[in-house]
Amino acid sequence: MGERPTPFSTYSTVVREEWLDYNGHMHDASYGIVFSDANEELFAALGLSVDYSATARASLYTVECHIRYLAECSLGQPLRAATIVVAADARKVRLYTELLHEDGRRAATGEFLYLHVDTALGATTAMPTDRHDRVQDMLGAHAGLPRPSHLGLGVGAPRAGLRDT
């Protein structure tokens, strides 16, 4: 293609009243709603979302989720998401998603590990070739994007991520 690689960035939303907590800021769990919705748009683009799980009797299950809360979000603020496919094979997909304020400041970052599961057996299974190819295409398209320094670090790692780009 020759174009500069960009993260998958179709998702945007506005902070809703029902997402706020008793402090008037977005609740921890509401960030989870936004991350899930944003990642689901990416999976829909790869043909791995709701329709797929209904017909293929297989689905992507979240096995791990690591959220860093960086800035408060309040009622009515627009948020958008930018996602990188960090790693993937036939049974696993690892995503990194940033939730961004209008001015580009990061509200939160999330790392997610999904397993492709046969829903009848409750065990991992390889994706069909066409889906796996789409995932590998996006992985390849994102390969040139910079990886943040906090990627793959555990909880309580030094917060260098607050300053990196």
Add this chain to the structure above:
Amino acid sequence: MTDDRLVTAGEGTGHPRWVAGAPIPAPLRLHRATVQPSWVDYNRHMSESSYLLAFGDNADAFFRYIGIDEQYRADGHSLYTVETHLHHRREVGEGESLSMTLRVLDLDDKRVHVFHEMFLGDGGPLLATAEQMLVHVEMRAGRSAPMPRALARRLEAIHRAHAQLALPETVGRPMRINRA
């Protein structure tokens, strides 16, 4: 505040409060829940955000236990979550009952490192865990602030009581794809 806002189970009454001199359970068992219809996704399993909600309610029960309640927040301070790392072990469906534990792994004058477990029913299998870093904040200024001595003393006592527990295997472990 309006009625539309998210009211967590930790709000209101029903969770144990700190009693000076009373033994401290290791781990703490402060919160139980039932998987609500609104918590399940198109796979009919609990959704990602619902785990965060349930663990958040468990954290709220812990806050109430150590004395961080409506009055404490009205006075301008609170504990904020800065980081959460969930591990999912087993799916759970609507109507199932959940029981939670919480342990204090570490703390300093501003931060508390905690670990939650979610079990199916009483003594059932482990469903999920959450490792969290909490920071004591001065809410108006929006910055971290040292905890008052009375709160720090309670947390130190809990930390000592929980030192006997084996460190969970996932603590501090980064996320990666393991290839066979």
